[in-house]
Amino acid sequence: MSVLPYLxxxxxxxxxxYGLATSRNLIHAVGCLVVCQSATYVLLLAVxxxxxxxxxxxxxxxxxSRPLVxxxxxxxxxxxxxxxxxxxxxxxxxxxxxxxxxxxLNPDELSELRG
Amino acid sequence: MSRRLRLGVLALGAAGIxxxxxxxxxxxxxxxxxxxxxxxxxxxxxLARRTSNVIASVNFDQRAFDTLGEESVLFxxxxxxxxxxxxxxxxxxxxxxxxxxxxxxxxYALILLPVxxxxxxxxVAHGQLxxxxxxxxxxxxxxxxxxxxxxxxxxxxxRIRPVGVYEVADAAGEGAYLVVGVAGLLAGSAxxxxxxxxYGTFNTLASGGTVPLLNAAIGMEVACAxxxxxxxxxxxxxxxxxxxxx
Numbered sequence: 001m002s003v004l005p006y007l008x009x010x011x012x013x014x015x016x017x018y019g020l021a022t023s024r025n026l027i028h029a030v031g032c033l034v035v036c037q038s039a040t041y042v043l044l045l046a047v048x049x050x051x052x053x054x055x056x057x058x059x060x061x062x063x064x065s066r067p068l069v070x071x072x073x074x075x076x077x078x079x080x081x082x083x084x085x086x087x088x089x090x091x092x093x094x095x096x097x098x099x100x101x102x103x104x105l106n107p108d109e110l111s112e113l114r115g
Numbered sequence: 116m117s118r119r120l121r122l123g124v125l126a127l128g129a130a131g132i133x134x135x136x137x138x139x140x141x142x143x144x145x146x147x148x149x150x151x152x153x154x155x156x157x158x159x160x161x162l163a164r165r166t167s168n169v170i171a172s173v174n175f176d177q178r179a180f181d182t183l184g185e186e187s188v189l190f191x192x193x194x195x196x197x198x199x200x201x202x203x204x205x206x207x208x209x210x211x212x213x214x215x216x217x218x219x220x221x222x223y224a225l226i227l228l229p230v231x232x233x234x235x236x237x238x239v240a241h242g243q244l245x246x247x248x249x250x251x252x253x254x255x256x257x258x259x260x261x262x263x264x265x266x267x268x269x270x271x272x273x274r275i276r277p278v279g280v281y282e283v284a285d286a287a288g289e290g291a292y293l294v295v296g297v298a299g300l301l302a303g304s305a306x307x308x309x310x311x312x313x314y315g316t317f318n319t320l321a322s323g324g325t326v327p328l329l330n331a332a333i334g335m336e337v338a339c340a341x342x343x344x345x346x347x348x349x350x351x352x353x354x355x356x357x358x359x360x361x
Contacts, residue, residue: 002145002146002147003140003141003143003145003146004146005146006140006143006146007137007140010133010136010137010140013136014129014132014133017129017132018125018129021121021125022122022125046146047143047144048151048154049146049147050147050148050149050151050154051147051148051149055246056154056157056158056161056168056169056170057167057168057169057170057245057246058162058167058168058169058317058318059167059168059244059245059318063158063162067149068154068158068169069154070151070153070154070157071154071157071158071161071169071170071172071173072153072154072157072173073154074170074173075170075173075174075178078170078174078248078250078251079174079182079185079250081250082185082189082250082254082337083185083188083189083192086188086189086192086193086196086340086344087188087192089192089193089196089344089348090192090193090195090196090199092348093195093196093199093200093347093348094199096199096200096351097199097200
């Protein structure tokens with residue numbers, strides 16, 4: 001079935017969304033956001049895959065001797081990984097401050113405004 | 116809104132999104148198909164500029180301007196984390212007590228530290244040739260320093276890690292990327308266009324024009340960014356305590 005990899009990306013994304021919406025812990029919520037994000041990696045790499053293709057790197061491969069998988073989506077996934085990691089760090093820093101100021105990590109208990 | 120009602124709304128929305136996404140999936144070109152117009156053109160352009168790692172060519176030549184944007188997101192995220200995790204008025208720093216490390220952990224971590232650092236630099240330097248580049252190599256190099264934390268203790272790590280210096284180097288890496296871009300402008304072509312340097316011989320260290328330079332700039336920024344990020348989180352875990360107990 002040739003759409004299965006795309007459907008898996010959809011499934012991972014929806015699982016992440018479910019986790020985000022039902023999460024009772026902010027650290028868990030950040031983890032769910034990362035799950036959502038990894039759906040994009042699966043989608044990108046599935047779009048770029050080519051049957052019988054190899055990595056688009058010519059350090060030990062004569063140019064033109066074999067089909068290559070799509071390098072454009074690989075480059076997109078690569079930068080996404082690094083940027084995603086630092087943005088996750090930023091979110092976790094926010095979580096640390098929330099825990100310090102409010103003494104809770106449950107988003108349901110964070111309804112009131114404070115200082 | 117009750118929890119039950121909220122789950123109902125979520126199920127409704129998720130079902131709608133799922134239906135749309137699945138419908139979209141069936142419209143995508145088949146998995147593993149032969150048609151990759153952008154990929155084929157990217158490979159051709161990379162070979163024309165004698166960059167053997169096509170991904171490096173895409174990131175630092177064909178869409179170098181986009182990479183500048185991504186790099187800026189990274190820089191801003193680190194800046195935000197530094198601001199969020201700074202020491203506040205009602206907190207104080209305590210000197211962490213040295214902990215005992217099992218001798219074999221110490222031995223292997225200390226042996227692996229220079230090896231890891233070298234691998235990180237290798238991955239950055241060979242980014243235009245083999246899998247790797249500034250993003251990956253930077254993370255590996257930053258990891259190397261933290262082997263000292265595992266091998267010895269926090270104070271040993273702090274001695275080789277003046278955070279201020281790495282913050283400046285982080286900004287310098289971001290700046291160096293811009294400088295390479297502006298240099299292309301001054302040399303009479305477009306911003307970040309890969310026309311500044313000769314393309315060199317295919318599959319040698321000096322190939323790809325400005326790709327190795329941009330790789331080095333990114334490598335420096337990512338390595339310093341990861342070190343600064345980990346330093347802030349480690350500070351929170353090890354050093355900073357609230358005034359009235361923890």
